[in-house]
Amino acid sequence: MPGRGGIRTGIAVAAGGTILRGLRLIKRGATTLPGKVALGLDPDLLRSLSKDVPVIAVTGTNGKTTTTRMLCAILRGLGWSVVTNRSGANLSTGLATTLLENRRRLRRPRTAAVLEIDEAAFRRVAAGLSPRVVVVTNLFRDQLDRYGELATTMQFLAEGLDACDARLVTDADDSLCVSLGRGREERTLYYGFDPAAMLPPDAVRGTEATHCLFCGAHYVYAGRTYGHLGDFACPGCGYRRPASSVSCREILEEDAHGSRAVFVRGDEAVEADVPVPGRYNLYNALAAAAAAVAFGESFAASVAQLPTTDVGFGRMELIQAGDRRIRLILVKNPAGFDQAVEFLARATDAGAALFVLNDGIADGTDVSWIWDADLERLADQGRVPPIVGASGQRVHDMALRLVYAGVPSDRLRTSGDAYGLMRECLAACPPGSCLYVLPTYTAMLALRARLASDYGLAGFWE
Amino acid sequence: MTKTVKRVRIAHLYPELLNLYGDRGNLLALVRRLALRGFEAEVRRIGVGDAFRPDEHDLVFLGGGQDYEQAILMADLLAHKAAAIREAVEDDRAFLCICGGYQLMGRYYRTAEGRQLDFVGALDLWTVGGEKRLIGNTAYRSDLLEQAGKDPWIVGFENHSGRTFLGAGVKPLATVVRGHGNNGDDGTEGAAYRNVFGTYSHGSVLPKNPGFADLVLERALARRYGEDGPLAPLDDAYERLAQTAALRALSVDRSRRNG
Numbered sequence: 001m002p003g004r005g006g007i008r009t010g011i012a013v014a015a016g017g018t019i020l021r022g023l024r025l026i027k028r029g030a031t032t033l034p035g036k037v038a039l040g041l042d043p044d045l046l047r048s049l050s051k052d053v054p055v056i057a058v059t060g061t062n063g064k065t066t067t068t069r070m071l072c073a074i075l076r077g078l079g080w081s082v083v084t085n086r087s088g089a090n091l092s093t094g095l096a097t098t099l100l101e102n103r104r105r106l107r108r109p110r111t112a113a114v115l116e117i118d119e120a121a122f123r124r125v126a127a128g129l130s131p132r133v134v135v136v137t138n139l140f141r142d143q144l145d146r147y148g149e150l151a152t153t154m155q156f157l158a159e160g161l162d163a164c165d166a167r168l169v170t171d172a173d174d175s176l177c178v179s180l181g182r183g184r185e186e187r188t189l190y191y192g193f194d195p196a197a198m199l200p201p202d203a204v205r206g207t208e209a210t211h212c213l214f215c216g217a218h219y220v221y222a223g224r225t226y227g228h229l230g231d232f233a234c235p236g237c238g239y240r241r242p243a244s245s246v247s248c249r250e251i252l253e254e255d256a257h258g259s260r261a262v263f264v265r266g267d268e269a270v271e272a273d274v275p276v277p278g279r280y281n282l283y284n285a286l287a288a289a290a291a292a293v294a295f296g297e298s299f300a301a302s303v304a305q306l307p308t309t310d311v312g313f314g315r316m317e318l319i320q321a322g323d324r325r326i327r328l329i330l331v332k333n334p335a336g337f338d339q340a341v342e343f344l345a346r347a348t349d350a351g352a353a354l355f356v357l358n359d360g361i362a363d364g365t366d367v368s369w370i371w372d373a374d375l376e377r378l379a380d381q382g383r384v385p386p387i388v389g390a391s392g393q394r395v396h397d398m399a400l401r402l403v404y405a406g407v408p409s410d411r412l413r414t415s416g417d418a419y420g421l422m423r424e425c426l427a428a429c430p431p432g433s434c435l436y437v438l439p440t441y442t443a444m445l446a447l448r449a450r451l452a453s454d455y456g457l458a459g460f461w462e
Numbered sequence: 463m464t465k466t467v468k469r470v471r472i473a474h475l476y477p478e479l480l481n482l483y484g485d486r487g488n489l490l491a492l493v494r495r496l497a498l499r500g501f502e503a504e505v506r507r508i509g510v511g512d513a514f515r516p517d518e519h520d521l522v523f524l525g526g527g528q529d530y531e532q533a534i535l536m537a538d539l540l541a542h543k544a545a546a547i548r549e550a551v552e553d554d555r556a557f558l559c560i561c562g563g564y565q566l567m568g569r570y571y572r573t574a575e576g577r578q579l580d581f582v583g584a585l586d587l588w589t590v591g592g593e594k595r596l597i598g599n600t601a602y603r604s605d606l607l608e609q610a611g612k613d614p615w616i617v618g619f620e621n622h623s624g625r626t627f628l629g630a631g632v633k634p635l636a637t638v639v640r641g642h643g644n645n646g647d648d649g650t651e652g653a654a655y656r657n658v659f660g661t662y663s664h665g666s667v668l669p670k671n672p673g674f675a676d677l678v679l680e681r682a683l684a685r686r687y688g689e690d691g692p693l694a695p696l697d698d699a700y701e702r703l704a705q706t707a708a709l710r711a712l713s714v715d716r717s718r719r720n721g
Contacts, residue, residue: 141482141483144482144483144621145597145598145619145621148595148621148623149528149529149530150528151528151529151530207478207481207486210478210479211478211479211510211531211534213530216533216534218478218509218510334483365597365598365599365619366483366597366619366621366664367619367665368483368484368487368619368664368665368666369483369484370484371483371484371485371486371487371490371666371669372481372483372484372485372486372487394707395707396700396703396704396706396707397670397704397707397708399700399703399704400669400670400700400701400703400704401487401669403700404487404490404491404494404669
């Protein structure tokens with residue numbers, strides 16, 4: 001029997017669908033507007049649209065997009081039809097747009113929705129979406145101007161988890177994430193690095209979450225991976241890293257294209273081929289594999305699908321530009337910036353590097369965080385590329401940061417025109433070398449749109 | 463005979479807990495601007511459980527922290543360091559205190575619910591919890607900097623829910639031209655007392671405001687070595703560009719007192 005809600009949903013869906021088709025006709029990436037209009041007409045739209053489909057939600061501060069893409073690749077490889085918000089439109093409006101757009105597919109058998117969700121938006125959509133699995137990738141300091149404090153973000157996530165009965169899949173190596181599993185043990189599945197595969201504790205500079213959330217004592221680490229992630233234990237109250245069900249036991253090989261590692265679950269060990277480089281992407285791969293397991297899929301079969309991931313879209317994306325390459329590495333907070341700079345410091349093919357700092361809402365209006373990343377390591381290790389560019393809306397903040405980091409002024413190029421400077425840096429790269437571009441979010445979107453038309457890449461809504 | 467390098471001992475208080483967005487940049491600025499003038503900077507990290515002796519440091523830095531991080535250090539601060547901090551302040555040691563660290567130097571914090579937490583009490587100021595966070599880019603103008611022969615402008619970013627009020631015993635560091643400052647109400651920003659400077663500016667504040675950085679350093683050097691002249695000027699071209707761009711983004715005319 002169609003009640004008021006049914007009629008309201010029908011009107012909302014019709015309105016959203018019309019706008020969606022209109023925007024597609026004029027070739028605009030309609031990632032949020034149709035959902036916004038439809039949600040305005042029916043606030044409970046997410047519940048109606050998702051009621052027939054199992055949902056996996058991916059949230060946390062870093063790695064949401066990459067984990068989502070890996071999980072999509074896994075499920076598709078295992079025969080699922082997957083609906084996802086590929087473009088990173090991860091607020092309620094973007095989620096509604098994605099579901100609207102795919103509303104017919106959602107009713108087909110063996111279809112799943114894998115949705116990346118902003119950590120603050122999660123609490124408002126969790127009840128409606130009623131996800132079967134929720135992945136919380138990690139919790140780093142991020143956009144404090146928007147969220148205030150990390151404790152607030154954790155509270156939002158806890159509220160979202162309590163509004164649904166999803167399995168929680170989260171990082172055993174992150175003391176902040178593990179606190180979300182506390183009291184929810186029976187529905188939590190942890191992944192992480194095997195402590196034996198971690199770096200010695202002194203090898204990593206950890207400046208966040210140094211003290212116990214519960215009693216305030218200073219954590220002791222037996223091993224670390226990056227940032228505050230590692231084998232933590234509180235000597236005061238005994239709060240410590242839990243055993244992980246899905247783990248990375250050993251890294252076999254790491255190069256510019258990706259990593260090979262041994263992933264284990266119980267006594268099952270399989271080789272994982274992660275087609276995107278960077279240690280944090282091994283965590284994203286673990287998260288995706290663990291989420292597939294929590295969703296009911298086989299561990300080995302899930303890991304076997306990882307190489308089919310099409311990561312791209314500004315996250316370690318490698319673009320062939322004639323006889324040179326461009327590596328786009330999105331940076332948005334100190335922990336991610338640190339990892340990107342470490343990757344750059346290890347690269348042997350860097351002809352130039354370009355740092356693009358914007359200060360829009362989506363980038364964070366506070367640019368203070370650039371000072372917390374260890375850019376000094378480039379000069380300390382003698383790894384400053386021959387040409388280093390600074391650009392973006394805050395070009396002069398970025399330039400000053402690079403001067404402080406020890407980039408000599410004869411290597412430094414500054415310009416408010418990010419695309420123009422990117423072409424200049426690319427031209428200065430020797431053939432066969434790579435231009436490393438480290439942009440903030442809106443800077444990445446703008447640059448990638450230009451690169452897409454220059455080199456025929458897929459648009460962000462495709 | 464070799465010339466003795468003059469050393470400046472910088473204490474970074476609670477480096478693992480008071481290190482919010484950009485505090486590291488302030489230390490980098492202090493160390494860099496000393497090194498470029500031939501001084502040797504030694505940064506000592508003093509955390510929970512470590513002794514803080516008032517006579518062992520020429521400059522003390524306190525950054526900001528999130529509430530849960532500040533809660534962790536309160537017992538150690540009040541029981542083991544507050545008296546020594548007050549002594550160091552009265553002994554004219556230089557201090558730079560940002561955001562949460564600035565609040566901690568005051569007399570107390572009163573929460574929105576009316577609960578009062580005692581703080582260090584080195585500065586005659588207090589903070590009251592507010593509902594709405596005061597967030598955004600800021601431009602302040604400082605008579606104190608101008609009187610010291612420095613560029614009077616301070617640009618930065620504020621993000622605080624506490625409202626700070628100044629007693630008669632301290633002076634404001636600056637006047638608010640853009641942003642909220644101490645409390646969003648009385649037009650004051652930060653505080654200055656003897657050689658102590660407190661401000662809500664993140665940014666990081668010192669790299670982009672070299673005049674402010676030099677004033678803090680001059681006070682530390684004067685106390686330690688009796689040098690009372692200004693520090694040798696540096697080529698601050700990139701610094702000045704960053705500051706000017708920030709002022710321009712806020713539509714501030716640096717030639718006008720009220721922007």
